[in-house]
Amino acid sequence: MITLHHLNKSRSKRIIWLLEELELEYEIKPYLRDSVSFLAPPELKSIHPLGKSPVIEDDGLIISESGAITDYLIEKYGKGKLAPKRGTNAYVEYSQWLHFAEGSAMLPLLLKLFVAKDGCETNFLAGYADAETLKILTYFNQSLEGKTYLVDEQLTGADIMMSMIVETLVNNGSIETFPNLARYAKQLASHEAFQKADQVEAKFS
DSSP: OEEEEEETTSTTHHHHHHHHHTTOOEEEEEEOOOTTTOOOOGGGGGTSTTOOSOEEEETTEEEESHHHHHHHHHHHHOTTOSSOOTTSHHHHHHHHHHHHTTTTTHHHHHHHHHHHHHOSOOSSHHHHHHHHHHHHHHHHHHHTTTOSSSBTTBOOHHHHHHHHHHHHHHHHTOGGGSHHHHHHHHHHHTSHHHHHHHHHHHTTO
16 A cells, blocks of 8 residues: 655645545555744654655655656556656646646745745845746746646646645635636646545645
8 A cells, every 4th residue: 555654734735636536545644844843843754864745655665756756656556547648749748847846836936935934134035036936827827828737638647746836826815816827726626536635634734
C-alpha cells in the first residue's frame, strides 16, 4: 500500500487528490506544522533528509517532490488516465505545466508570503515578488482562455499540480481578479475526488 507522509496546510493535499482520482489504496501518516514557526516538525527528516512534504513510500521506494510523485503515480497506476500519450505534442505541453507549477509559478507566491511574514520594508524583494506574481498569474489566466482544462480538454496531472496555485488565490481572495482562473477553480472543485481530498485533508489540519 502507498504511504503518503502528509504535512498539514501544505502542497501534499494535491497528492491526496491524485491518489483519490486514481482510486488507489493508500494510508496517510500526518505531521503538524509548528504553531509558532509554521515549519514542518523534525520527524519528517526521518523519512527524507530535507524534512519536507509530500513524500510517498511505494514498493520500497521513497519519492519526494510533488511533480516527481505525480509523474510516478500516473505512469505506474494511471492506465492511460490523467496524462496524454508520450511522444505527442500534448504530452510536451502537459510536461511543461507539470514542472511550471513548482518552478516558475511557485517562487513568486512564496516570496510574497515570506515578505508578508517578515513584515519589514524591502528595497527590492516586495516589488519583484508582486511583479512576478502578476506576470505568472496573467499568463496562467490567458492560457485558459476558451479552455476547460490545461491540456486536451481533460483533467490531467498538470491540472492537479496547478491546483495549488488556484487554491492559493481562492484562499487570499484574489481569484476573481482572473476570470478564467475563477471559472477553472470551480471546474476543478466539481470533481468528486477533489471534494474527497478536501474532506481527507481537513481531518489532519
